[in-house]
Amino acid sequence: MSSPLTRLIARLLLVPILLLGLGMLIKGYxxxxxxxxxxxxxxxxxxxxxxxxxxxxxxxxxxxxTGTALACASLGLLLMLLVTFVPLLWxxxxxxxxxxxxxHVTHLGTLELHTALLFELGIFLLVFGFVIAxxxxxxxxxxx
Amino acid sequence: xxxxxxxxxxxxxxxxxxxxxxxxxxxPWLAALTAAGxxxxxxxxxxxxxxxxxxxxxxDLYLAFHLDGIxxxxxxxxxxxxxxxxxxxxxxxxxxxxxxxxxxxxQVPFYAWLLLFLAAxxxxxxADDLLLLFVFFxxxxxxxYFLIGYDRAYSAQARTAALMALLVTGVTSVAMLAGIxxxxxxxxxxAISELASRVQAGVRLDTALALIALAALAKSAQVxxxxxxxxxxxxxxxxxxxxxxxxxxxxxxxxLHRLHxxxxxxxxxxxxxxxxxxxxxxxxGLLAIAADELKRILAYSTVxxxxxxxxxxxxxxxxxAAAAAYYVLVHALCKSALFMTAGAVTQVTGRKRLxxxxxxxxxxxxxxxxxxxxxxxxAGLPLTAGFFKDELLFKLATEQGLWLQVIAVLAAAxxxxxxxxxxxxxxxxxxxxxAEPLPGLLLAPIAALALLTLAGGIIVDPAVKWADHAGxxxxxxAAELHAGYxxxxxxxxxMALAAYALxxxxxAARALQPLLARGLRRLDVVGADRAYRLLLHTLNALxxxxxxxxxxxxxxxxxxxFIPAGLLIAAGLIWGPQGERYGVIGFGDATxxxxxxxxxxxxVSLLSVRQRRHLGxxxxxxGVGLGLAVVFALLGAPDVALVAVLVETTLTLLFIATLxxxxxxxxxxxxxxxxxxxxxxxxxxxxxxxxxxxxxxxxATLSEPGAELVPERFRxxxxxxxxxxxVAAILADFRGLDTLGEATVLFVALxxxxxxxxxxxxxx
Numbered sequence: 013m014s015s016p017l018t019r020l021i022a023r024l025l026l027v028p029i030l031l032l033g034l035g036m037l038i039k040g041y042x043x044x045x046x047x048x049x050x051x052x053x054x055x056x057x058x059x060x061x062x063x064x065x066x067x068x069x070x071x072x073x074x075x076x077x078t079g080t081a082l083a084c085a086s087l088g089l090l091l092m093l094l095v096t097f098v099p100l101l102w103x104x105x106x107x108x109x110x111x112x113x114x115x116h117v118t119h120l121g122t123l124e125l126h127t128a129l130l131f132e133l134g135i136f137l138l139v140f141g142f143v144i145a146x147x148x149x150x151x152x153x154x155x156x
Numbered sequence: 157x158x159x160x161x162x163x164x165x166x167x168x169x170x171x172x173x174x175x176x177x178x179x180x181x182x183x184p185w186l187a188a189l190t191a192a193g194x195x196x197x198x199x200x201x202x203x204x205x206x207x208x209x210x211x212x213x214x215x216d217l218y219l220a221f222h223l224d225g226i227x228x229x230x231x232x233x234x235x236x237x238x239x240x241x242x243x244x245x246x247x248x249x250x251x252x253x254x255x256x257x258x259x260x261x262x263q264v265p266f267y268a269w270l271l272l273f274l275a276a277x278x279x280x281x282x283a284d285d286l287l288l289l290f291v292f293f294x295x296x297x298x299x300x301y302f303l304i305g306y307d308r309a310y311s312a313q314a315r316t317a318a319l320m321a322l323l324v325t326g327v328t329s330v331a332m333l334a335g336i337x338x339x340x341x342x343x344x345x346x347a348i349s350e351l352a353s354r355v356q357a358g359v360r361l362d363t364a365l366a367l368i369a370l371a372a373l374a375k376s377a378q379v380x381x382x383x384x385x386x387x388x389x390x391x392x393x394x395x396x397x398x399x400x401x402x403x404x405x406x407x408x409x410x411x412l413h414r415l416h417x418x419x420x421x422x423x424x425x426x427x428x429x430x431x432x433x434x435x436x437x438x439x440x441g442l443l444a445i446a447a448d449e450l451k452r453i454l455a456y457s458t459v460x461x462x463x464x465x466x467x468x469x470x471x472x473x474x475x476x477a478a479a480a481a482y483y484v485l486v487h488a489l490c491k492s493a494l495f496m497t498a499g500a501v502t503q504v505t506g507r508k509r510l511x512x513x514x515x516x517x518x519x520x521x522x523x524x525x526x527x528x529x530x531x532x533x534x535a536g537l538p539l540t541a542g543f544f545k546d547e548l549l550f551k552l553a554t555e556q557g558l559w560l561q562v563i564a565v566l567a568a569a570x571x572x573x574x575x576x577x578x579x580x581x582x583x584x585x586x587x588x589x590x591a592e593p594l595p596g597l598l599l600a601p602i603a604a605l606a607l608l609t610l611a612g613g614i615i616v617d618p619a620v621k622w623a624d625h626a627g628x629x630x631x632x633x634a635a636e637l638h639a640g641y642x643x644x645x646x647x648x649x650x651m652a653l654a655a656y657a658l659x660x661x662x663x664a665a666r667a668l669q670p671l672l673a674r675g676l677r678r679l680d681v682v683g684a685d686r687a688y689r690l691l692l693h694t695l696n697a698l699x700x701x702x703x704x705x706x707x708x709x710x711x712x713x714x715x716x717x718f719i720p721a722g723l724l725i726a727a728g729l730i731w732g733p734q735g736e737r738y739g740v741i742g743f744g745d746a747t748x749x750x751x752x753x754x755x756x757x758x759x760v761s762l763l764s765v766r767q768r769r770h771l772g773x774x775x776x777x778x779g780v781g782l783g784l785a786v787v788f789a790l791l792g793a794p795d796v797a798l799v800a801v802l803v804e805t806t807l808t809l810l811f812i813a814t815l816x817x818x819x820x821x822x823x824x825x826x827x828x829x830x831x832x833x834x835x836x837x838x839x840x841x842x843x844x845x846x847x848x849x850x851x852x853x854x855x856a857t858l859s860e861p862g863a864e865l866v867p868e869r870f871r872x873x874x875x876x877x878x879x880x881x882x883v884a885a886i887l888a889d890f891r892g893l894d895t896l897g898e899a900t901v902l903f904v905a906l907x908x909x910x911x912x913x914x915x916x917x918x919x920x
Contacts (some may be wrong), residue, residue: 042880044794046887052802059809082910089903096896100212107892113876126878128888131895135887138899142906143806149913150814 014064022064029057037136038123047132051139058144067151078148085141091134095127158201158223158282161194161231165275169268176264184246187267191239191274198235198278202228206284206349220284220347225626227281229481230410233488234277237402240601242270244496245394247597251503252392256310266306270398273299277403281410286336286346289411293332293371296407297325300399304391317390320688324384328374332411335367348414357421365418365425368411375408376462379435383688385459389451393499396451400458401491406484409465416469416477416630429470434563436463441570445577448509450498453578454491457534457571461487464549464567471552478627478635479548485619486533486545486612493530493605494578497523500598501582505589510578515587522599524583526606533609535575535659536568536652541612541619543652544639550648561647565655572659616640726849729856738855750790757783765843768827770815778808795883 014022033054040046058077061070071078099108109127111117118125168190176183206222223231249263276299280292305318340346342364343354355361377385377400385405389396399405412419412429419426440460447453465487468480500523501516502508517524533542546568553564612619620639627635642649757780764776781804789797815823870882870890879885887895 040881041878041884041888044798044881046795046881046884048887049795049798049802052799052806056802056805056809059806063809063813082906085903085906089899092896092899096892100215100217103210103213107889107896109877109889111878113873113878117878124878128877128879128884131888131892132884135895135899138902142902145906146909147810147813149910150810150817152917154914 018064022060026057026061029060030054033057033136033140037132038129040132041124041126041128047135048139050132051136052143054136055140055143055147059147062147062151067148067153071148071153077144078153081141081145081148083141085138085145088134088137088139088141091137092131095131095134157197158204158207158221158227160201161197161235162221162275162278162282164197165190165194165271165278169271169275172271173264173268176261176268180261180264183264183267184242184249187271188239188242188246190271191235191242194274194278195232195235195239198223198228198231208284208347216346217287218285218347219288221282222284222349223282225622225629226410226413226477226481229485229622229626230281230406230413231278233406233485234274234281234403237488237492237605238270238274238398240604241394241398241492241496242267244397244499244598244601245270245392247595248392248394248499248503256307258310266303266392269299269302269306270394273303273399273403277407280407284348286339286348286351289348289414290329290333290336293375293407293411294326294329296404297322297329297375300325300388300404303395303399304388306392306395307390311390313387313390317384317387321384321388324381324688325371325375328371328381330371331367332371335364335371338364338367352417355418355421361418362422362424365415365422366428368415369425369429372408372411373429373432373466375411376405376466377408377459378432378462378466379439379459380687382436382440382459386452386455389449389455393451393495393502396455397492397495397499400455401495402488405458405462406488409462409469409480409484412466412469413477413480413630416472419469420472420631426470426472429466433463433466433470436460436466437563437567437570441567441574444574445570448511450502450508450510450513450578450582451495453510453574454495454498457574458491460567460571461491461534468549468552471556474627474631474633474635475637476552476627477630478623478637479552481626482548482620482623482637482639483545485623486541486609489605489609489612490530490533490540490542493602493609494527494534496598496602496605497527497530497582500594500602501591503598504592504594507589510581513582513588514585515583516591517583518587519591520583520594523594523602526599526603528579528583529606529610530602531575531579533606533613535572536655538641539613540609541616542609543613544616544620546652546655547639547648548637550651553651554647561651565651565658568652568655569658569662572655573662576659576663722846722849725853729853738859740859747790750787753783753786753790757787768830770823770827771812774808774811774815778804795881 033050033052035050036045036053037047037050038045040050058070058074061074065073095109096107099110100106111126123129168186172183172186172190175186201223202225204223206220208218208220210218245263245266249266250260253260253262273296276292276295280289280296283289283292301318301322304321305314307314308318336346338360339351339355342360343351345351345354374381385400388400391399419429437460440456440458440463444453444456444460447456461483465480465483468476468483470476501513501520504520505513505516507513529540533540536542536546549568550561550564553560616639620637624635624637627637760776760779760783764773764780767773767776781800785797785800785804788794788800870886873890874880874882874885877885877889879889
């Protein structure tokens, strides 16, 4: 299914696709993008590796990704739950973002430090973990 | 600080788990130290200021703790008996694990769960907020699952017993939640202390209290939800001695104690409690007399004894509450001692049944003595604290009338019968089995409990005053509990004597015993245990039947959903308000690109109908999706277009991957079947009808005037919400809770997929 050229390109494309996914996540609040799209793009990058190299090879080469997919999804959900329910501790309604509306937002370059970004990160991790876990399982792997 | 004992135990658990990894042998002593510390902190903190932390004021949630008299009584029982149980387990568990050929290190989680259970009990008794009470109540059920099912990997009996206990207590605790929420909806507060002043008698209060009482009675193993307790005897003996004599069954009655001021206002619920109590006393007593297995005798005895407690609570008033508290205290001491005796005897002789044991007084004189004192305490003989628990019961029964006096005497007689049978059957008579020497660690806790029972019988005042204080504090009026030896012919003394005489008489009538035993075994057959199993069996059969009806293949399942849905939507369209639908706009703004894109999508859809091969079908459907993404982009929805493209790509890849895994033979078979079914005019007609319906629905919905797709409010607010992308703002901010809900569904689907695929793989 794969020729040396395909394998080379697939290997080269992995990191840029992952970075593209992260970029989509970060710029999602001001431009098109967001956590869901970013997560899917990142997952597609890993899916490309599965399609070109096969499950066994990917398990060997990217153990950090294939072994922690379920944990990734759980972490994503946990992050979303925290962002939603931690404001209750200081008497605010659920899902009250910090900084509040019309307040000043700290910028790190173009990165805004806003809890909505944490929420989107949670979605990113959840979608990424979901796709990789299902793909790995269907391809015959074992999820820990 | 009322929270101090709870915090101590909670902090000790991870420490115990961590230290246990290196030196398993010290875990019992650490657990014992923790229990002792908790007991001391509890006794030191009695009467301290209640604590109330608001942690989610918008939802009216508080962490409220209050250590009053009744809390200190139950808490001291839980912590004190817990301490002795840990010492006992230090001697019992090594032998138990050795018998099952398990490593000694496996006892570490045992002590951890035991401490966690103690923490749950401490939290339960000090909680001043109804929801907090409920949380700790359920926590005790969860801990009991792991404790009862400690051997669940090795014994099917332990598995079923643990599951049964969890189901019965867990499901009924939902009723408790419903009752609590009813009270909240009616009176607007969850704080127990405030509720007492706000409630008024009525049907709402009755219903709420009935629901809560249901959960409490199931937990305390009262009839008809008593059947889980004898089954739970499959647990290791320290667990039975702790949970099923002093702690878990006490939790149910504690809830009734806590809400006793509210029970005062509800005649109906108290009547119900009365009936349940009488049934439990009767059935528990009879079954205890007839049972043969040591722990089962004690389990049925617990059912009967807690029937007495429920009876005292049902009689109501500060005196009833105080007497019930004293009963719980004394019962815990005596019953856990007897359970520990049963475990010790089983360990040194290897036998569990009364009929196989006898004459153990000679090899085990110490055990015979201390367990004799405990048995005397349970039976209510003088010089033990048990005498006064019965005396208080008799006194309150006298106030109610002759019929209750008769019942009380009969009940006390039955207690005497099965207790004497237990002790005499074990220790007197001809020796039947050889007994190994008894380890000191097993004897010491029983001796301590026997000493306490004896002390309570001689120095009566401290315990009675404690119970009196507890009852008075609950009702804010004096309970006036008095107990003492009166060498006069008071009604209580007469009743006690009558009970002893009756019991002795029936014991002597040996011939009656086997007849009674046989009759009662028949009673158990139609009992609630059978009903529970029948219920589970019926539910399983029903689900099998539904599964058979619903599922033939994927097509039938989809049809089963889509056809009714389509019909309902059509009905809604025809009979719903018509409004100004079905408008037609001119092409105007719509660019030629849009028309071309839409035409392309239509063309590809038509192509997909003609596909025979699976791969072609998948690719044409992807084409439809991508074409629609272009349409979205042209209509000014870039986020939706992006998501559509990504989802199409991912799903196509997943589809093709799955296709590659399917065997070629079955794919060929499906292709042949599809080509055979392709003909048939009525399928074409159905296709056109479905397509037509979707067309009409889309037209009607989208041409509805005034339908605002993105509310103006969102547009205005998104700027101040720091979002230039409205879609992102809607997903993460304005409608963030919807996103959270969908994320939860996604996660659950992930877990289900993984476990299904894992099971299928394991089976093949």
